[in-house]
Amino acid sequence: MKIAVYGQRFWKKNIPYLSRFLGYACNHSIEIYVEKSFFDILSSFEEFKNLDFPVFSHYKELTKDFSLMFTFGGDGTILSAIPFIRDSGIPIVGVNTGNLGFLATFNKDVFIQKIDKIFSRKINIIPRSLLCLKTSVTDHNKFFNFALNEIVILRKETVSMITIDAYIDNEFLTSYWADGLIISTPTGSTGYSLSCGGPIISPYNKNFVLTPISPHNLFSRPLIISDHQKIHLKIHSRVKYYSLSLDTRLTSLNKENELYIQKAPFYIYLLEEGKNTYYKTLREKLLWGIDQRN
Structure with missing residues (x-):
């Protein structure tokens, strides 16, 4: 062994x-x-x-x-x-x-x-689902583009909020006007998403949750979707870059980069x-x- x-x-x-x-x-x-x-x-x-x-x-x-x-x-x-x-x-x-x-x-x-x-x-032995990220412009071949907890989009180098246009399976969902957006797995639902008002999701469920960070809208609430659905995000900001984190890894992307997020084709197994x-x-x-x- x-x-x-x-x-x-x-x-x-x-x-x-x-x-x-x-x-x-x-x-x-x-x-x-x-x-x-x-x-x-x-x-x-x-x-x-x-x-x-x-x-x-x-x-x-x-x-x-x-x-x-x-x-x-x-x-x-x-x-x-x-x-x-x-x-x-x-x-x-x-x-x-x-x-x-x-x-x-x-x-x-x-x-x-x-x-x-x-x-x-x-x-x-419990299987845990992951998120998979692809971008429209930047090549992330050297960047591990999977997340067990969450993928987070955050404003960068500005005190102004950013706007995130969200699409689910190519259908327009809404435009989040906020400090950022968290896309979380059930595993990550007890982390950053929870602190921003997101729900707790049992790891035995097959869902993702979209949780806005400090939204400037009283009716912008976390949304639970099936993990079989695909998410497409377009980011608008007054500055050139926004921050992107995958679990513990942080990088910056040009706002021209659109994000495509879906369930990863493999699981992580935890004892x-x-x-x-x-x-x-x-x-x-x-x-x-x-x-x-x-």
Whole structure:
């Protein structure tokens, strides 16, 4: 069995957990590949200075014979790992050593307790849909044009709002006059979209949601559409560029670029700590339904 290990940062307090994990893998003859930057971070600790694992630094090095990827961090770490995973089908085990941990559902203690079940794949594997982006002018061949959480269009270098003409399956929807627009998957519905008034969508649903950011219209509300529909956006701005983000990746585009967004032709697979983890996380981490009066 081959596994990949990824993280963006690491704290000394988490050394015991990672040491037990690496020890378990080595004792069970599991091949461990560590992302190059994360390997350098780990090697800076005295406890890991003698690490001798092969490294990877490009998605082409993660071939389909890898069984799992383990991410150590929070939800942002999982999002940053997606460009490595892409369409390989390698499931992700998110170990929460960060803050919220909405996608990284394994806390450190549970992760160690269930490590046998994780490696034997006797645990829930949930497919998550992604958004796919194409532009009319700019060539994004070097830019990973998929998003697990959301695609966001934002005004740039101006305090003036932008206008976004939206079309669904080539039919005109509306013109959003706002600071921007969020196109979110069910996975991302608990992120930026939620903070802008968007609905929570269970990951078991096949939908996308369009959520305007600070719209200058009392009747401009989030809209849920089928993930089989295609979105076409035209951006109008007083300045030449607007900002575009895909999960954790940010770039600028000329306003001549029209955007074409649809469901990606592949899924990302996340291992969950147990049944009904999603609703449990809503209650415990977003305090969903909590009545502070009681």
